Amino acid sequence: AKFTYVDKDTCIACGACGATAPDIYDYDDEGLAEVIYANDGNHGTTEIPEDLYDDLQDASDGCPTDSIKIADSPFNM
Numbered sequence: 001a002k003f004t005y006v007d008k009d010t011c012i013a014c015g016a017c018g019a020t021a022p023d024i025y026d027y028d029d030e031g032l033a034e035v036i037y038a039n040d041g042n043h044g045t046t047e048i049p050e051d052l053y054d055d056l057q058d059a060s061d062g063c064p065t066d067s068i069k070i071a072d073s074p075f076n077m
């Protein structure tokens with residue numbers, strides 16, 4: 001299983017992740033990214049389905065500040 005959240009303390013609102021993985025990430029009013037998949041609310045507690053694993057990895061690889069966190073077990077942000 002895969003889980004993800006965005007560390008908004010280090011996100012610089014570059015906008016890459018939402019373009020790469022629009023089903024997983026969107027932006028708040030300040031342009032900072034957050035996990036919106038299945039209304040996760042950027043808590044990192046929603047399991048990401050396998051068909052989105054490629055998007056997940058591409059978004060993580062593409063983030064210039066390593067703000068996209070991925071783990072095999074749920075976060076609790």
Ligand code: F3S
Binds near residue numbers: 015018067
């Ligand atoms: Fe922020 Fe990284 Fe996305 S800087 S907007 S989390 S690609």
